[in-house]
Structures are given as structure tokens and as C-alpha cells.
Amino acid sequence: MKILITGARGQLGRDCQSVLSAAHALVATDLPEFDASDAAQIRDQLAAVRPDVILNCAAFTRVDDCETQRALAFQVNAEAPRLLAAAARVLGAHLVHISTDYVFDGARPVPQPYGENDATRPLSAYGASKLAGEQAVRASGARFAILRTAWLYGRHGGNFPKTMLRLVLAQPELTRRVIAEQHGSPTWSWRLAEQIRAVIEARAEGVFHATAGGHTTWFGFASAFLAAMAVPHQLAPCGVADYPTPARRPVNSILENSRLKAAKLDVMRPWAADLAEFVARHRAELLEEAQAAISRPQRTGAKS
Ligand SMILES: NC(=O)c1ccc[n+]([C@@H]2O[C@H](COP(=O)([O-])OP(=O)(O)OC[C@H]3O[C@@H](n4cnc5c(N)ncnc54)[C@H](OP(=O)(O)O)[C@@H]3O)[C@@H](O)[C@H]2O)c1
Numbered sequence: 001m002k003i004l005i006t007g008a009r010g011q012l013g014r015d016c017q018s019v020l021s022a023a024h025a026l027v028a029t030d031l032p033e034f035d036a037s038d039a040a041q042i043r044d045q046l047a048a049v050r051p052d053v054i055l056n057c058a059a060f061t062r063v064d065d066c067e068t069q070r071a072l073a074f075q076v077n078a079e080a081p082r083l084l085a086a087a088a089r090v091l092g093a094h095l096v097h098i099s100t101d102y103v104f105d106g107a108r109p110v111p112q113p114y115g116e117n118d119a120t121r122p123l124s125a126y127g128a129s130k131l132a133g134e135q136a137v138r139a140s141g142a143r144f145a146i147l148r149t150a151w152l153y154g155r156h157g158g159n160f161p162k163t164m165l166r167l168v169l170a171q172p173e174l175t176r177r178v179i180a181e182q183h184g185s186p187t188w189s190w191r192l193a194e195q196i197r198a199v200i201e202a203r204a205e206g207v208f209h210a211t212a213g214g215h216t217t218w219f220g221f222a223s224a225f226l227a228a229m230a231v232p233h234q235l236a237p238c239g240v241a242d243y244p245t246p247a248r249r250p251v252n253s254i255l256e257n258s259r260l261k262a263a264k265l266d267v268m269r270p271w272a273a274d275l276a277e278f279v280a281r282h283r284a285e286l287l288e289e290a291q292a293a294i295s296r297p298q299r300t301g302a303k304s
Helices: 011-020 039-049 063-068 070-091 125-139 160-170 189-201 218-229 258-262 271-294
Strands: 002-006 025-028 053-056 094-100 143-149 175-179 206-209 234-238
Touching (some): 002 039, 011 189, 053 070, 063 070, 063 125, 160 175, 175 218, 206 258, 218 234
Parallel strands (some): 053 094, 094 143, 143 206, 175 234
16 A cells, blocks of 8 residues: 655654555655645645555654644644545545544543543643544544554653663662552564554554553553663652643543454553563664764653
């Protein structure tokens, strides 16, 4: 199939390129040459490429920045999927769009998971913009699959485990406090790319939850990652109140992949097994990247 990927140089987009290129013809696009929220660029690009599948990995993912840059958040996370869905409908293409656990308020008692049909109620501008994107795709009349994922990490781009690694390598003597009051499923972007491939090849349609199996907290995630990396570290669990952020985040981000399982399409694995494989595959590169970053000023902004 011919697949157009937007946001192709992001964390997930890079892994999707690797996973999908084995069997499909890819056209990889990203800023600055292709703005997925620009109607004219979409029209011209899609008329030239005529893809069978549009895979939308483009997003404004800096959750806290979305609170102050609300218009941009809605432009990228809601208007771009609306335009892509409209184009997909005209072309007869399958739109595969990525969404988030942050469409839920997380008020459900842990560890009860959210299913695809549960009521949404985002707590943040990011979550609201992503929900608006979902609604636009659903209303478009296009053939679509929306995959809601959570707590993504991977080899490319910035993410939580990379930040933790950099912090503990920079100052191993410091005890780092990590939130133990939010619960979710750390999800490897490589595995999610494999899940996306399965959805594309099955031409599956509808809303799907797509996270790793099991769940933990940010503290549990950081502890498991740093132990697997075998780097000296000292972590202490803390509460949400100890780590105030501009955007509110769900306490319970646990999603159940009910619809993927029902369709026999679920390729996701337990989070701890994937984390171990991620470290086994990338430990040396991760250490090298972290050491190099310690001497450089960092871009800030927690992603989701
Ligand atoms: N990261 C997580 O923990 C997480 C959790 C749940 C769901 N998700 C969802 O998963 C998807 C992939 O996330 P990710 O972690 O791969 O994010 P990412 O690394 O931030 O990648 C997003 C990519 O989209 C690009 N982009 C931004 N605005 C664009 C525009 N107007 N037109 C075209 N491209 C644009 C970004 O470019 P710049 O870098 O230049 O801005 C970046 O390359 C997103 O839909 C996100 O909402 C992520």
C-alpha cells in the first residue's frame, strides 16, 4: 500500500517509518516542508501522492505548553485531523489517526481501565484539542481508525525515561522525586508502530485503545527503566501536589485494548517486557545520547 505519514520525524513517526517501510511504499512528511494543518498543502500533497492510507502522527504534544498556546493546540490536534479526514474521504483513503488517554478525566478508581466506549472528559487543553480531533475524524465520513495510546517512549525524540536518565547521570548523588499518584501503561513507540501496521493491513475501522499491557506509576516506570539501564540512581515517590504543572493530568490513564482484542488484532505486550527489550536494543545509544545532552541546554515541555 502507499502510505502518507504526517509528523514522520516525531517519536512515533520515526518508528512507523522503520516498521512500515518493510512492506509498504511510504511518503514521509513533517514540518517545516509539510504543515498538516494547512488546507492548501494537504490538497496539493494528497493530489500528488494519492495514498491508500494517511497515517497522522503529527501533533502538538507539549502538554503544558498547550495550556498557553491553545489556538495552536487546536490547529494541530483538531483542525489538521479534520482536514486530513476530509481529504481521505474524497480520495477513498483509510485515515489512521493517533489519540490519547488524556481524553479521559482519570477519575475512575485504579486499576479499573477505560474502554473505547467510556465517556470522555478531558482535563487539559491538550486533551480537549485531541478529543476535538477525534470528533472531527468521526464526523468526516472517511474510513478511519483512531488509536488511543498513552505514556509513549521510544528511541527517537524526547520522552520521560530519557529525561530521567539524563537527570540521574548528571547528578547521581541527588534523590529525584517522581510522581507515584498517576497510573498508566508505558508504551513503546516501536510496538505501537507494529500495532498500527496490523490495523492498516487489516483495514480496521473505528476507535481502538492501543497501550502496553499492565500498568504502573511514573515512579514505577522510572525505577524499572533505570534499574534495567544499570545506572546508579536514587528515586523517591511523591504526590501530584509535590510536582505542580500547568496542565492537569488524569490520575488513572489505564486503557483496555478491548476492541483490538475482540478483532484479534492486539499485538501489544506487557509494559515491563517491552521496556526490557527497548533497553536491550538501545542501552548504548541511550547512554551516549544522554551524556551528550548533559553538556547542552535542554528544550523543556513534558509530552504526551
Ligand atoms: N508522547 C506521548 O506520551 C503520547 C501519549 C499519548 C498519545 N500520544 C499521541 O501520539 C502521537 C505521536 O506522538 P509523538 O510522541 O510521536 O509526538 P512527537 O514526537 O511530538 O511528534 C509529533 C510530530 O508532529 C510534528 N508536527 C507538529 N505540528 C505539525 C504540523 N502542523 N504539521 C505537521 N507536523 C507537525 C512535530 O514536529 P515538531 O517537533 O517540529 O513540532 C513532530 O515531528 C500524537 O498524536 C500524540 O498526541 C503521544
